[in-house]
Amino acid sequence: MAALLVLGASVAACGSFNEASRKFASAITPYKVEVVQGNVITKEQVDALQKGMSRQQVKDLLGTPLLASVFHANRWDYVFTIKRKGVPEQERRFTVYFDDTGLERFEGDEMPSEQEFVASVTTSIKNPKVPRLEATPEELAKYKAEQPAPAPSADISSSDTSTAAPPANYPPLESPQR
Numbered sequence: 001m002a003a004l005l006v007l008g009a010s011v012a013a014c015g016s017f018n019e020a021s022r023k024f025a026s027a028i029t030p031y032k033v034e035v036v037q038g039n040v041i042t043k044e045q046v047d048a049l050q051k052g053m054s055r056q057q058v059k060d061l062l063g064t065p066l067l068a069s070v071f072h073a074n075r076w077d078y079v080f081t082i083k084r085k086g087v088p089e090q091e092r093r094f095t096v097y098f099d100d101t102g103l104e105r106f107e108g109d110e111m112p113s114e115q116e117f118v119a120s121v122t123t124s125i126k127n128p129k130v131p132r133l134e135a136t137p138e139e140l141a142k143y144k145a146e147q148p149a150p151a152p153s154a155d156i157s158s159s160d161t162s163t164a165a166p167p168a169n170y171p172p173l174e175s176p177q178r
Contacts, residue, residue: 034084035084036082036084037079038066038078039080040117041092041108042112043114049062051104052102053103057102058076062094066078077095093109094111
């Protein structure tokens with residue numbers, strides 16, 4: 001009889017796992033893996049593409065394509081996806097087509113500028129601490145005052161090798177085999 005009551009309670013508990021329970025369970029999830037796949041392509045990169053560019057020039061500009069098929073040798077597909085906690089999921093596609101002379105055409109989703117992309121993935125960071133990267137004139141003067149004076153040398157001409165010409169050839173790294 002007790003086993004029947006336990007079985008009935010567990011079946012009832014499964015049925016009451018509703019949306020509120022799911023939200024509570026997801027709120028206490030300690031960590032969600034950030035998944036970033038593919039190449040970030042920005043509006044600035046798309047604007048730099050020109051008809052007739054070689055495959056290597058396109059690769060240098062956009063990076064290695066996510067999909068370069070043997071069956072579609074004249075087509076490269078770039079796909080970018082990001083799944084990150086606190087940031088809306090993003091997916092963008094971009095395709096470039098080649099002919100015998102080079103880049104023929106390209107098409108794809110509207111690409112964000114670099115600033116727009118960075119803003120879209122950093123929305124979950126509140127008041128990020130950005131370090132100050134410049135020293136004030138007062139800080140520079142203080143730094144110069146703290147530096148020790150160089151020790152005077154007795155004979156500058158013999159000890160200063162920084163202006164000497166490098167040797168015309170260098171000795172071998174390994175001794176010759178005999």
